[in-house]
Amino acid sequence: MAMQDFDHTAPEVILSFYRHLYPFKSVFKWLNHEHTPSRLFTHREIAFSLRGDIYIRYNSFLNADEFKNQTLKYNPERFEIGPVYSARPRDKKTVRPAMFTPQLRELVFDIDMTDYDSIRTCCSGASVCKRCWAFISAAVRVLDAALRDQFGYRHLLWVYSGRRGIHCWVSDDEAMELTDEQRRAVAQYLTVVQGGKEMHKKVNVRPPGRQSGRPWPLPPAVRDALDILTEVFVDLILHDQNLFERDEQWEELLKLIPDPDIAGSLRRAWNMDENLPSEEKWSQIKGKTKDLEKGSPERDTMMAALEDIVLQYTYPRIDAEVSKHRNHLLKAPFCVHPKTGRVCVPVDPTHIDDFDPENVPTVSQLMQELEAGKLQESGEEQGDWERTSLKPYIDMFEAHIINIMNEVRIAKRATDTSW
Amino acid sequence: MFQLRTQAPEYKPDPYGKVEVAGPSDYPYRLNFYDDPPTHMVTLEEFESCAIDRLRVLGEIEACFARNRPPDERKAIVRAQCRKYLPLDPNDSLSRAQFEQRKKDHVGHFVLRLAFCRSEELRRRFIKAELELFRVRYEEELDSELESFLKTRSFGLELVDDAEKMKYAELLKDANPKNYVSFSKKVPPKDLAKERFYKVRWTRVPDLVEHRKVLVKGGWAYVPASEQSSIVFNELEAHLKTSLEATAKALPRLDEDTRIVPLLDHLSKGFLAGVPAEWDAEHSGEDIRADMIDDIARKHYPACARNLHENLRRDRHLKHFGRLQYGLFLKGLGLSIEEALLFWRRSFSKFTDDQFNKSYKYNIRHSYGLEGGRRNYPPKSCQQILTQDQPGAGDNHGCPFRHFSTDNLESALLAWYSPHGLTQDDLDEVTKIVKAGHYHVACTRVFELTHAAQGVKKGEGVSGDSVSHPNQYAAKSRELEKTHTESVKMDVDGSGVTMAL
Numbered sequence: 023m024a025m026q027d028f029d030h031t032a033p034e035v036i037l038s039f040y041r042h043l044y045p046f047k048s049v050f051k052w053l054n055h056e057h058t059p060s061r062l063f064t065h066r067e068i069a070f071s072l073r074g075d076i077y078i079r080y081n082s083f084l085n086a087d088e089f090k091n092q093t094l095k096y097n098p099e100r101f102e103i104g105p106v107y108s109a110r111p112r113d114k115k116t117v118r119p120a121m122f123t124p125q126l127r128e129l130v131f132d133i134d135m136t137d138y139d140s141i142r143t144c145c146s147g148a149s150v151c152k153r154c155w156a157f158i159s160a161a162v163r164v165l166d167a168a169l170r171d172q173f174g175y176r177h178l179l180w181v182y183s184g185r186r187g188i189h190c191w192v193s194d195d196e197a198m199e200l201t202d203e204q205r206r207a208v209a210q211y212l213t214v215v216q217g218g219k220e221m222h223k224k225v226n227v228r229p230p231g232r233q234s235g236r237p238w239p240l241p242p243a244v245r246d247a248l249d250i251l252t253e254v255f256v257d258l259i260l261h262d263q264n265l266f267e268r269d270e271q272w273e274e275l276l277k278l279i280p281d282p283d284i285a286g287s288l289r290r291a292w293n294m295d296e297n298l299p300s301e302e303k304w305s306q307i308k309g310k311t312k313d314l315e316k317g318s319p320e321r322d323t324m325m326a327a328l329e330d331i332v333l334q335y336t337y338p339r340i341d342a343e344v345s346k347h348r349n350h351l352l353k354a355p356f357c358v359h360p361k362t363g364r365v366c367v368p369v370d371p372t373h374i375d376d377f378d379p380e381n382v383p384t385v386s387q388l389m390q391e392l393e394a395g396k397l398q399e400s401g402e403e404q405g406d407w408e409r410t411s412l413k414p415y416i417d418m419f420e421a422h423i424i425n426i427m428n429e430v431r432i433a434k435r436a437t438d439t440s441w
Numbered sequence: 442m443f444q445l446r447t448q449a450p451e452y453k454p455d456p457y458g459k460v461e462v463a464g465p466s467d468y469p470y471r472l473n474f475y476d477d478p479p480t481h482m483v484t485l486e487e488f489e490s491c492a493i494d495r496l497r498v499l500g501e502i503e504a505c506f507a508r509n510r511p512p513d514e515r516k517a518i519v520r521a522q523c524r525k526y527l528p529l530d531p532n533d534s535l536s537r538a539q540f541e542q543r544k545k546d547h548v549g550h551f552v553l554r555l556a557f558c559r560s561e562e563l564r565r566r567f568i569k570a571e572l573e574l575f576r577v578r579y580e581e582e583l584d585s586e587l588e589s590f591l592k593t594r595s596f597g598l599e600l601v602d603d604a605e606k607m608k609y610a611e612l613l614k615d616a617n618p619k620n621y622v623s624f625s626k627k628v629p630p631k632d633l634a635k636e637r638f639y640k641v642r643w644t645r646v647p648d649l650v651e652h653r654k655v656l657v658k659g660g661w662a663y664v665p666a667s668e669q670s671s672i673v674f675n676e677l678e679a680h681l682k683t684s685l686e687a688t689a690k691a692l693p694r695l696d697e698d699t700r701i702v703p704l705l706d707h708l709s710k711g712f713l714a715g716v717p718a719e720w721d722a723e724h725s726g727e728d729i730r731a732d733m734i735d736d737i738a739r740k741h742y743p744a745c746a747r748n749l750h751e752n753l754r755r756d757r758h759l760k761h762f763g764r765l766q767y768g769l770f771l772k773g774l775g776l777s778i779e780e781a782l783l784f785w786r787r788s789f790s791k792f793t794d795d796q797f798n799k800s801y802k803y804n805i806r807h808s809y810g811l812e813g814g815r816r817n818y819p820p821k822s823c824q825q826i827l828t829q830d831q832p833g834a835g836d837n838h839g840c841p842f843r844h845f846s847t848d849n850l851e852s853a854l855l856a857w858y859s860p861h862g863l864t865q866d867d868l869d870e871v872t873k874i875v876k877a878g879h880y881h882v883a884c885t886r887v888f889e890l891t892h893a894a895q896g897v898k899k900g901e902g903v904s905g906d907s908v909s910h911p912n913q914y915a916a917k918s919r920e921l922e923k924t925h926t927e928s929v930k931m932d933v934d935g936s937g938v939t940m941a942l
Contacts, residue, residue, distance in 0.1 A: 174660030
């Protein structure tokens with residue numbers, strides 16, 4: 023029998039994916055934090071996106087089975103997860119608006135490659151390759167470290183968005199309970215590159231200057247990131263992307279040099295030599311800085327500017343709007359991206375550098391694997407994903423869920439003294 | 442809730458329990474966290490007058506926010522208003538009026554709680570104004586009194602011990618570098634070893650975290666004693682929020698004899714009247730059609746809208762916040778939903794009808810209150826543009842005075858406004874104002890310079906005020922053009938004057 027070709031845009035392929043492979047049980051446990059359905063699940067909004075841009079909001083389900091059955095019934099292109107409301111979202115029309123407010127929600131982050139278009143040379147727009155994925159992996163390393171070390175969160179789930187970005191879901195209780203104001207504070211704290219298109223210098227995180235002309239040190243939060251990013255800057259920006267190759271590119275760089283004499287002399291030198299690699303240009307800037315008198319305000323200012331340049335080209339560019347509001351919807355893990363057919367799989371942040379978006383299984387590939395497996399053994403329907411390349415991803419997801427559930431169990435045991 | 446009497450207690454038996462008589466010992470401090478409502482007798486007259494005087498102060502605070510007054514100016518105004526309507530003398534003052542003043546402050550606050558608890562919107566505005574009032578008073582308070590006042594309340598603060606402090610010494614310094622450097626011989630730098638630090642969950646000081654003013658480790662914020670006020674303000678804000686919600690729930694059950702509710706209604710309307718309303722699209726006069734926009738943009742737009750318009754024309758697209766800011770501005774200008782859809786459809790010419798209808802139409806209709814929650818969103822004010830939704834790396838929205846680098850701002854202003862009389866020489870003045878951080882003043886100056894031909898003088902601004910809303914700028918500019926052309930017409934006729942006579 024010839025291997026069948028599966029079109030990832032065909033509704034029946036997606037339906038079959040939901041029926042055999044989508045881990046509804048796991049997603050239920052991940053949202054619910056325990057085995058018996060709680061408000062964390064029953065009051066949770068799930069929004070379906072159907073083909074033809076039809077959006078069905080405010081669905082909610084009593085348990086994992088109902089969740090699966092309804093999804094099969096609608097067979098949506100993808101679906102998104104919203105907050106836990108004070109009432110069941112499906113009852114929205116019958117409760118008073120004042121009694122229907124978002125209460126709890128994972129703290130979420132969204133990083134999208136399009137925000138890097140001005141600083142990547144390999145691709146643009148929707149396309150993404152292994153090379154520009156390095157921007158994302160630098161962002162994941164910085165944010166993962168910041169959320170764990172600085173904010174003390176432990177239950178972080180990173181999920182590939184299916185095309186050109188990555189999402190992060192933080193399920194710690196304290197993160198779930200954050201108000202919109204507190205979410206805004208985290209998002210701003212983690213936003214370093216700012217200012218619109220017409221602003222050259224986009225990193226302004228030091229306190230305003232002082233009289234002596236010396237710059238202030240970077241805030242501790244940003245300094246931590248700089249250690250990771252300096253290395254990324256050399257490998258990615260200077261070597262791989264060669265980002266200061268063309269006139270208009272290095273002209274942008276020179277606009278960030280505060281010393282007009284240095285900028286001027288470099289401009290003359292670089293105009294003479296068209297083929298100077300980016301790395302050489304950067305070391306010339308560093309050389310000019312070292313020539314300045316040690317301990318002088320001029321030298322300190324240049325040193326600070328170099329740090330700011332590294333940040334401007336490498337610091338994570340999060341889509342802060344997604345993080346700021348509890349009621350923002352975000353695509354559920356394990357959905358299929360409608361354009362690429364790739365499954366939104368969890369990503370291990372400790373091995374983020376090895377992740378290649380092009381190796382992520384597509385729905386067509388999974389269906390083929392499933393079909394091949396069926397030929398060998400027939401009948402058994404449960405746990406179909408065990409026989410496909412989705413397995414390692416679901417195992418990773420389950421390990422994450424066990425950590426969350428263990429914590430809930432320990433907390434419950436501590437409060438339950440009835441025995 | 443209140444015990445309210447207009448007559449002496451012996452006149453009729455008291456069904457509410459003991460009525461106390463307030464004494465000076467009830468108010469040992471000027472500042473008040475307003476934990477307990479007054480339980481003493483309050484005459485109806487007092488009830489109203491305390492509230493009205495406080496309302497005058499709060500109304501002025503709101504007006505300051507609405508007019509974008511810089512913090513120092515705002516503080517001075519609030520202080521002056523307080524001296525006039527709500528004076529509070531320190532404990533050692535000889536005026537002997539402390540008790541009466543503090544009682545009035547206390548009663549006024551709780552009456553206004555009743556008046557402003559009734560909707561989310563009123564509660565938000567009331568809390569914002571009350572917090573500002575508290576902040577001004579807090580900063581004025583004498584150190585000795587402040588310290589003992591703060592001791593009256595447990596904030597659940599954990600002092601950072603020396604070992605931990607030394608472990609993070611460098612990080613703590615870098616979080617607040619200004620404290621540890623000497624600015625002059627008179628002010629010695631602080632000694633980290635002597636400075637107190639409090640350890641609180643970061644969620645209690647979101648404002649300090651947002652601006653990276655504290656060290657955050659493992660979810661704890663290390664707050665130096667100099668920033669302790671932030672904990673206090675956040676605590677008061679949270680306290681007011683929960684109490685107002687509780688009051689709102691209790692209000693329908695108020696044992697009322699038809700004297701209070703009309704009074705409260707009256708009070709909450711007073712708050713609204715004292716403040717210039719958000720820019721109101723209804724007043725902007727005749728209809729505008731999509732094909733008139735280019736002409737109006739050239740002649741009457743403030744820089745923020747002009748920038749968005751130019752970008753839209755060049756890229757035939759705007760990102761989300763750009764569409765939102767510009768779309769609402771156009772609505773404020775008087776563009777109807779039909780014309781708006783036409784305008785955006787033509788502007789987004791690189792998209793097919795199908796793409797446009799799918800991706801953008803909903804949002805445009807939404808901003809006109811025709812989809813989803815059906816809220817009619819007002820156009821964004823300068824305050825909102827300057828402080829909310831800061832533009833990211835590829836964005837065009839925001840305020841050019843705030844979000845452009847100096848050279849880009851200068852060339853943009855020249856390109857847009859030199860046909861209206863802005864010259865190279867004016868730019869120095871404008872950029873100087875920008876560097877001082879007074880973006881709306883810079884915008885006002887550009888308005889004056891570009892409308893000099895129509896008789897706008899320096900310092901006159903937009904009808905005597907500085908620009909606080911892009912639609913106000915555009916409306917005034919169009920109004921000036923209209924009156925100007927009319928007067929020119931009359932001069933040409935020659936008969937205009939006699940007709941007017």
